[in-house]
Amino acid sequence: MLVDMPGAPATDDIELGRQIIEFANLVRHDTYEIYTRLDDEQTERQLMAGRLNLLYRDRRAHALTALLMEREARMSQEA
Numbered sequence: 001m002l003v004d005m006p007g008a009p010a011t012d013d014i015e016l017g018r019q020i021i022e023f024a025n026l027v028r029h030d031t032y033e034i035y036t037r038l039d040d041e042q043t044e045r046q047l048m049a050g051r052l053n054l055l056y057r058d059r060r061a062h063a064l065t066a067l068l069m070e071r072e073a074r075m076s077q078e079a
Helices: 012-059 057-079
Strands: none
Touching: 012 057
């Protein structure tokens, strides 16, 4: 249908095959890039979750340290 139209691109089987191969390579590259970014995000989320868990486990120790520092400051002011 496009062959008879003026200004229509002239494509033959070889050119069409080349375009299909280029398109397939582009899709493959884009898919690889998307999955790489997803893996990076997953790794980043795992690191953040680990840090959050560490802070959660240490919260009692941090609270105790804060109380001790406040007591020490109060005692030094009284002295």
